[in-house]
Structure formats: C-alpha cells, structure tokens
Amino acid sequence: METIYDEIEIEDFTFDPITQLFQYPCPCGDRFAIALDDLKDGEDIAVCPSCSLMVRVIFEPEDLEEFEEELK
Amino acid sequence: MYQVLCCGSNGQYQLGIGNDTDQLELVAAKFEIDGTVTTQLAAEPVEVVCGGNHTLVLFSTGEIYSCGDNTFGQCGHQGGQTIEVFRKIDGKWAKAACGWEFTILVDLEGKVYSCGRGLKGELGLGKGVDGNQLREVIDFGPQAVLSVRSSLNHTVVQLADKRLFGWGNARKGQLGVQNAIGTKLESVIWQPRQLKFEGLDDLQVRFFDVGRDYTAFYSNDYKEYGKKATEKVHVNGDVVGLRTMWSSSHLLVKNEKHLSIKSFGNDSHGQLFPQSAHPVVQQFEIGSEHGLILTDQNSVMAWGWGEHGNCGERSGDEVYEDDLSAAAVTYSLNTIYNQAHPVTRLGSGCATSWITIRKL
Ligand SMILES: [Zn+2]
Numbered sequence: 231m232e233t234i235y236d237e238i239e240i241e242d243f244t245f246d247p248i249t250q251l252f253q254y255p256c257p258c259g260d261r262f263a264i265a266l267d268d269l270k271d272g273e274d275i276a277v278c279p280s281c282s283l284m285v286r287v288i289f290e291p292e293d294l295e296e297f298e299e300e301l302k
Numbered sequence: 303m304y305q306v307l308c309c310g311s312n313g314q315y316q317l318g319i320g321n322d323t324d325q326l327e328l329v330a331a332k333f334e335i336d337g338t339v340t341t342q343l344a345a346e347p348v349e350v351v352c353g354g355n356h357t358l359v360l361f362s363t364g365e366i367y368s369c370g371d372n373t374f375g376q377c378g379h380q381g382g383q384t385i386e387v388f389r390k391i392d393g394k395w396a397k398a399a400c401g402w403e404f405t406i407l408v409d410l411e412g413k414v415y416s417c418g419r420g421l422k423g424e425l426g427l428g429k430g431v432d433g434n435q436l437r438e439v440i441d442f443g444p445q446a447v448l449s450v451r452s453s454l455n456h457t458v459v460q461l462a463d464k465r466l467f468g469w470g471n472a473r474k475g476q477l478g479v480q481n482a483i484g485t486k487l488e489s490v491i492w493q494p495r496q497l498k499f500e501g502l503d504d505l506q507v508r509f510f511d512v513g514r515d516y517t518a519f520y521s522n523d524y525k526e527y528g529k530k531a532t533e534k535v536h537v538n539g540d541v542v543g544l545r546t547m548w549s550s551s552h553l554l555v556k557n558e559k560h561l562s563i564k565s566f567g568n569d570s571h572g573q574l575f576p577q578s579a580h581p582v583v584q585q586f587e588i589g590s591e592h593g594l595i596l597t598d599q600n601s602v603m604a605w606g607w608g609e610h611g612n613c614g615e616r617s618g619d620e621v622y623e624d625d626l627s628a629a630a631v632t633y634s635l636n637t638i639y640n641q642a643h644p645v646t647r648l649g650s651g652c653a654t655s656w657i658t659i660r661k662l
Contacts, residue, residue, distance in 0.1 A: 233628035235570050235591075236549055241473070242515070244421075255402050255454055257548055257590030258610055259311050259355045259652045280313060281609050281653075282631060283571075 232284065234275070238262075243276075247300045252276065256283055269294055281283035303661040304343040304646070306331040306350065306359060309638065310612030311653035314355035315613055319370035326556060326611035328639060329655065331359075332387040339387055347658045352368020352589070353400030353418075354454075356385075364394035375434040376403050376418030391436075394525070399452035401470070404433060406450055406457055412442040414450075415492070423490040426469035438635040440467075440494045453512035454548070458497070464505045466497045474515045476528030478502075479591075499527050509541070511588075513567075514548035526551065535566055545588035547573055547606070552588055556628045563595070571607035572632035579635050589650030590631070598647055601640035602657050605633055610653040614638035 235257075243252035245266070252269070253261040260280035264273065264287060274287045307328040308317045315322050318331040320339075330341035341380035345361040352358075356370030356377050367388035370385040372534060375381030378391035397408040402417030404425055415436045416425040425431060426439040442461060449460040456470030456477055468477045473489040478499040480487040499519070505522035516528025524535040524544075535553075542561070543554030550567025561583040565574035573591055582598040592606030592613055604613035613633035639645065639657050647654030 233570050236568060236571075254356060257607065257652055259313060259316065280311075282627075283609075 232275075234286050235283040237286045237288050238276075240269075240287055240293050243287070245297050245300070247297075250301070252287070254285065256281060258283065266294065266297055303526070304346055304641075305341055305659050306333075306343070306659060307639065307657045307659060308348050308654060309614060310651075310655050311610035314371035315384050315386045316352070316355050316357050316370035316651070316654060318357060318367075318386070320387050321583075324610045326615045328614075331369075333359075334387050334389050342661070346646065346660075348647065349398070349654040350647065350649025350651075350658070351398045351400045352649065352654055352656075353405065354402040354652055356400065356405070357651060357654070357656075358386075358391075358398050358400060358405065359388060360395065360398050364396065366391045366393075366395045366398055366407065368405070371403075373421035374403050374417075374432075376405050378405055378417050378436055379405065381434040397447060397450050399450045399457060400455065402450040402454045404452070406439075406452055407436065408442075408447050408450055410444075411466065412444050412446045414439045414442065414447070420470070422471040423492045424452075424455055424457070424470045426457065426492070426494050428492050439469075442467075449510070451512045453546070454514045456512060456515075456517070458510060458512055458517055460507065460510060461615075464507060466496045466499070466504055466507070466510075467494050468517075469494050471515065474528040476512070476515050476517045478517075478527060499525070501525065502527075509544035511544050511546040511551075512544035512549065518544060518546050518551045520544045520553065524551070524553065535564075537564060543586070545586065545593075547588050547593070548590050550574060552586070552593060554583070554586055565592075571628055572634055573606045576605060576634045581635065585645075585648055587648035587650040589654065589658075590651070590652040592650065592655070594638075594648045594650050594655055595635075596645050600642070600645055601637055601638070602645060602648065602655075603637050604634040604655060606636050607653070608633040608636070609630060612650075612653045612655045614655075 256278040262276040264276035309325040478497040515576040518526040539557040563575040585596040609631040643659040647658040
C-alpha cells in the first residue's frame with residue numbers, strides 16, 4: 231500500500247507556466263511536482279524526484295481554470 | 303578543538319563537505335577559515351540552523367558560517383554560486399533562523415537582517431524586494447530579541463518583553479489573526495508586525511516553534527495555529543521544551559528526574575517518538591520529518607523518516623521487499639553516534655542531521 235506523506239492544497243503549490251508543473255517543497259530539500267495535464271486527468275498524487283515521499287493535491291476541477299488562463 | 307559531524311541529504315552541498323553526495327554515515331563538515339579548509343574548529347559551534355538546502359553554523363564568538371544552495375543569496379553571500387564548504391558571513395551575530403530559501407540573522411545590537419528569496423513575504427522587506435544581499439528588516443534594540451524561529455515560509459520572533467512579531471506566509475493562520483483586505487483575509491504579512499493569536503496570552507508563552515504551516519506554543523497548555531487543527535493534548539509532567547517537524551509537534555517532558563518526548567501530529571513515517579523506547583534523553587533536536595536525541599550515554603539516536611541517510615545506516619538486518627516502502631525508510635531510534643568525544647550540540651534540518659563534538 232502506498233503511504234501518502236501529507237495532503238496539500240493546490241493554492242500552496244507554485245505553478246510554472248513554462249514547464250506546466252505544480253511544485254511544493256519536499257522535506258528532503260527537493261520539490262514535489264505534478265503536471266497540470268495530470269491534474270486535468272484526475273491524478274492527484276505529486277511525487278518528488280529525489281525521494282519516495284508523495285503528497286495528495288487537494289483541488290476541485292474548477293481550481294484549474296485560472297492556471298489554464300495563465301497559459302493563454 | 304571541536305568538529306561538526308553531519309549526515310543526510312546533500313544534493314545542494316548543504317552538508318558543507320565539498321561534494322553533493324548524500325551521506326549515510328557521519329562525516330566532518332569543512333570550514334574555510336583564513337583561507338584554509340579544515341574540519342578542526344577552535345571556536346565552539348553553538349547552533350546549527352538549517353534551511354531547505356542551506357545550512358548555517360553559529361559559533362560562541364558570534365561568527366556565522368554558511369554553505370549550500372545560494373541561488374538567491376540565502377547563504378548570506380552574494381547570490382548565484384553554490385557554497386561547497388562553510389564560508390564566513392561578515393559581521394558578528396547573536397541569532398539565526400532559516401526557512402526554505404531564506405535566512406534571518408539578528409546582530410548583537412538587536413537589528414534583524416534577511417536574505418534569500420521571499421515570494422510570500424519571508425524576507426519581511428515588503429513586496430518585490432530581492433534578497434540577494436543581507437538587508438536590515440527591523441531594529442528591536444539591544445537584548446530585545448529572545449528567540450527567532452523560521453520554517454518553510456514564515457518567521458516568528460519572541461521579544462524579551464514577550465511580545466511576538468512575525469512575517470511571511472499567513473494564509474493558514476500561522477501568524478495569528480489576519481487583517482481583512484477588501485472581502486478577503488490577507489494571505490501574506492510583508493513586513494514585521496506584532497502578532498495576535500486568538501486565545502493566547504503572550505506573557506505566558508514559555509516555548510514556541512514553527513512547523514511547515516503552523517505555529518505551536520506551550521504556556522500552561524499546548525496551542526497551535528495554522529494548518530493542523532488543534533488537538534487536545536494531555537501531558538503528564540513538566541514541559542521543558544517544544545520543537546516542531548514540518549507536520550508534527552514534540553514536547554520535552556520532565557517526569558521526576560527523567561526527560562521524555564511526547565509527540566503528536568503526522569506519523570506517516572514514524573515521526574512520532576516511539577513510546578516503547580525509554581532512553582534517558584539529555585537533548586533533542588527536530589528536523590523536517592525526523593528527530594535526534596542525545597542520551598546520558600553520550601550516544602545520538604535518530605527516529606522518523608530517514609531516506610537520505612539522516613537517520614544513519616540501519617543497524618539491524620531487516621529486509622524490505624520494496625526499498626521505498628514507508629517501512630523501509632522509517633527509523634525507530636537508530637544509533638548514529640556512540641564515540642567517546644563529548645557531544646555538545648545537536649542540529650537537524652531537511653533530512654540532514656548534525657552533531658557537534660569536543661575532540662578529546
Ligand atoms: Zn523529496
């Protein structure tokens with residue numbers, strides 16, 4: 231079974247319109263990341279490239295609209 | 303002579319050992335002193351303070367050395383280059399605190415300085431100020447600052463008269479009562495101001511610390527403000543210390559003569575102090591998601607999330623089918639130091655562990 235380290239609201243992530251990634255600090259020093267497209271597909275687990283920790287992103291589908299606006 | 307030993311996460315040279323490889327065993331941090339790189343320290347290191355990927359060591363002389371990620375100047379040196387071994391920051395300092403990508407320093411006259419990156423008000427300098435060099439934030443005056451603590455994005459200062467000041471990310475209530483801006487509550491406190499926490503009498507606060515997005519206090523009882531919902535915490539004995547990981551709180555409790563640790567909060571990776579163990583605790587320090595104790599036997603033990611070697615190498619012979627399962631990266635009081643040199647201080651950061659020793 232996967233252990234989720236914590237749940238983080240989407241407002242706390244930083245969104246980079248160029249990479250289209252949402253990122254949030256990981257306790258290892260690196261950052262959890264998840265792509266906007268993955269969130270649109272209903273994925274909600276952000277992973278860290280440097281360790282095994284995972285967080286669940288708390289969001290509503292309509293929360294994504296403002297970020298899609300940023301891409302236009 | 304003293305040495306600063308360290309292990310753990312090191313992807314941005316935050317251990318100050320001249321390479322960027324994670325360390326599973328303790329190694330001696332390197333300091334550039336008067337042009338020479340050495341691990342032998344004449345002055346006593348009195349505190350190790352850790353940011354997201356940078357580290358500061360404060361000495362009894364008031365000198366501070368820093369290393370690690372310096373992209374935004376968070377090491378107190380002109381921003382850009384990574385600092386691979388500890389390098390001295392100009393000036394003499396009384397206190398230091400580090401957050402994710404920023405550093406707060408207090409000088410001997412009570413002036414507070416900041417450097418690094420602060421998109422959520424972490425620098426306390428107002429909106430849009432770059433922190434590529436140390437800048438004065440506020441002047442509290444000589445002997446006025448009792449304690450300063452920073453976490454991910456916020457800083458809380460306790461003054462000698464017990465007033466609390468703070469700045470940074472305020473969205474979850476971690477900086478207390480938020481002012482209204484139009485129809486919304488402010489999400490950032492951009493410049494230092496006195497904080498008010500509902501139901502908290504500042505004068506009674508004995509200990510406080512800052513978690514990832516909350517602030518915890520102990521006066522006659524435990525209170526916390528921010529992301530975690532306050533739980534009713536019942537403590538037997540005298541509380542003599544309080545420290546927070548990013549998502550859990552830890553009280554040092556004195557029962558008759560013994561010190562023990564009572565933890566509460568997130569336990570996804572064994573962050574809560576194992577209640578089955580009864581080592582005689584003398585000191586403790588808490589990192590992002592792990593902790594360290596110094597026992598009466600002069601040994602240092604680590605517990606919690608230890609994926610980067612920050613809880614040392616496992617001494618047992620457990621075999622895990624999945625190396626990255628929570629169990630495989632969780633530690634329960636693993637001994638990381640048990641040599642003869644007296645341990646003087648502990649430090650603990652983002653998956654990093656620090657032990658200062660006096661060389662015999
Ligand atoms: Zn990580």
